Amino acid sequence: MLTVASSVLLLLGTFLAMLAGIGVMRLHDVFARLHAATKPSSLGILLVCSGAALTVVEVTAITQLIAVVFLQFFTAPVGAHLVGRAAYASGLLGSRTIIDEGEEIRKGTEGFGPN
Amino acid sequence: MNLVASVCFIFLSVGSIFTLIRLVVGPSLADRVMAADLLLTFLVMGIAVQAARTGDGLYLAVMVVVALVGFLGTSIVARLIERRGA
Numbered sequence: 061m062l063t064v065a066s067s068v069l070l071l072l073g074t075f076l077a078m079l080a081g082i083g084v085m086r087l088h089d090v091f092a093r094l095h096a097a098t099k100p101s102s103l104g105i106l107l108v109c110s111g112a113a114l115t116v117v118e119v120t121a122i123t124q125l126i127a128v129v130f131l132q133f134f135t136a137p138v139g140a141h142l143v144g145r146a147a148y149a150s151g152l153l154g155s156r157t158i159i160d161e162g163e164e165i166r167k168g169t170e171g172f173g174p175n
Numbered sequence: 176m177n178l179v180a181s182v183c184f185i186f187l188s189v190g191s192i193f194t195l196i197r198l199v200v201g202p203s204l205a206d207r208v209m210a211a212d213l214l215l216t217f218l219v220m221g222i223a224v225q226a227a228r229t230g231d232g233l234y235l236a237v238m239v240v241v242a243l244v245g246f247l248g249t250s251i252v253a254r255l256i257e258r259r260g261a
Contacts, residue, residue, distance in 0.1 A: 067179040070224055074186035077220055081190025084213060090205050093197070097209050102177045103214045105223075112223040116177070121232025128219065128238050135246035139212060142253035147205035149261045 062114050069111030076104040086119055089154035090147045101136040105129060180228035184221065191217050208252045215245035 072100040076099060083096025093170060116122070192212060198210035235237045 063176060066227060067176065070179060070183050070227060071186075073185040074190075074220060074224065074243060077217055078186040078190040080213060081193035081217075083194035084210060084257070090209070093206065094209055095215045101213070105219060106218065106222045107234065108223045115227040116230060116232045116235075118232055121235050123238055124232065124235040127224070128223075128235075128242050128253060131239070131242045131246075132216075132219075136216075138247040139246050139253070140209075142200040142250050143205055143208055143212075143256075146253045146256035149201065149257050150203075150205075152203055159212070 067108045069107050069114070069124055071092045073100070073107030073111065076100045076107065080104070084147060086155060088150045090156075093159075094144050094147075098136060098140040101140075105132045107133075140150035176228060180224055183224045187217050187221050187224070202257055204252070208249060208256070212245055212249045215241055221244075 066122045080096050084093050087093045087096055088091050098173045102152045106129055116125075148162065194210050194213050194217070198207055198214070201207045201210060207244050219241055222234050222241070226232050226235055
């Protein structure tokens with residue numbers, strides 16, 4: 061029973077990873093690719109680590125798995141946001157973008173960002 | 176569990192190949208940073224699947240280190256892109 065639950069979680073997480081790889085390959089814009097790439101780094105890691113924690117029954121292993129999940133949940137969105145902001149600041153917006161809400165900010169202030 | 180782990184590794188390999196193609200051809204530096212970050216995520220997932228397959232958590236410390244170093248590298252290169260342009 062525990063093995064079945066663990067297997068389902070592992071398969072779901074890695075399938076999400078494969079979908080992210082396909083999305084990163086096929087989408088048209090840096091931001092669309094970021095949208096595809098940041099899903100498995102939080103949800104996929106959560107699913108795979110839950111599946112591993114159901115199988116490996118040691119206290120140290122489960123502690124490390126929980127630590128990885130917490131670290132990823134705090135750092136992965138921040139990293140993706142940094143990459144997206146850097147890409148936007150250097151004008152990588154694709155031609156298929158419909159709404160650009162930061163246009164005035166980008167044209168008004170020179171070199172937005174922490175510099 | 177062995178069959179499930181093999182299927183998981185196949186999924187991860189297919190995703191990694193697509194991400195590697197994006198890492199090579201990606202027109203801007205931001206694409207490459209994102210692809211490298213995704214590859215590190217796949218590495219973390221692979222270590223977790225391997226731990227579930229063998230049943231011992233020998234390499235799980237590597238997983239924590241990879242997760243931390245991946246964030247460090249991504250944020251540093253993102254700052255580099257903001258300073259220098261893609």
